[in-house]
Amino acid sequence: MSAYPQAYIDYLVYFHAERDYFECHEVMEEYWKEHPGDPLASNYVGLIQIAVALYHHRRNNRTGAKKMLASSLNNLTDTGMNSLGIHSEELRTRIAARLEQLSQPDSVYEDMNLPLSDPRLAAACMAECAQKGKTWLGPIDTSDTFLIHKHRLRDRSSVLHEREQSRLRKAEQRGMEP
Missing domain, CATH: 1.10.3450.10 (TTHA0068-like)
Known part of the structure; x- marks a missing residue:
């Protein structure tokens, strides 16, 4: 361990x-x-x-x-x-x-x-x-576009879903219509 x-x-x-x-x-x-x-x-x-x-x-x-x-x-x-x-x-x-x-x-x-x-x-x-x-200590694969631009290319559906759920919970806590 x-x-x-x-x-x-x-x-x-x-x-x-x-x-x-x-x-x-x-x-x-x-x-x-x-x-x-x-x-x-x-x-x-x-x-x-x-x-x-x-x-x-x-x-x-x-x-x-x-x-x-x-x-x-x-x-x-x-x-x-x-x-x-x-x-x-x-x-x-x-x-x-x-x-x-x-x-x-x-x-x-x-x-x-x-x-x-x-x-x-x-x-x-x-x-x-x-x-x-x-x-270990391998070089980057410079042809891997996904690795280079991951922040733009990754699947963000779960993040967006969680943000929407959070927004709805906050609106509900404030007693507002979502």
Whole structure:
């Protein structure tokens, strides 16, 4: 049994094997929201922001990528990163390098890896990858349009249905006609 939450392992697999930064965001955000008061909460937010930044960068939204990466630096703590098995100094170096790269107009997106410092964590992630038939530290499939533009192409019917249900419940609570 891993000392790390399964959602975090899932985040790392999406990040390093599938390069699905949208799902990284989804899985980590859900975990973060389900665990209010977690001492690592700001670090979870920082990890979410890194994934969102890479999603933006891959889609050539440099402004969004820079904003998210800069914000991530404010949320990541050395203690938190160490607790999550990430080499904090190396991560900060990689983020700074990516911010510099984003300021170059002719630079192109490249995959980025989080520098894991805990070999047990890396082993757990690799085992999860093997179970799913994924390649740890594999490159992105640049022909996968769905992966690149997931926020626009995914099925949102359940989200829209839940929003409508929420709107109806609120209207009912206020004693109004929906």
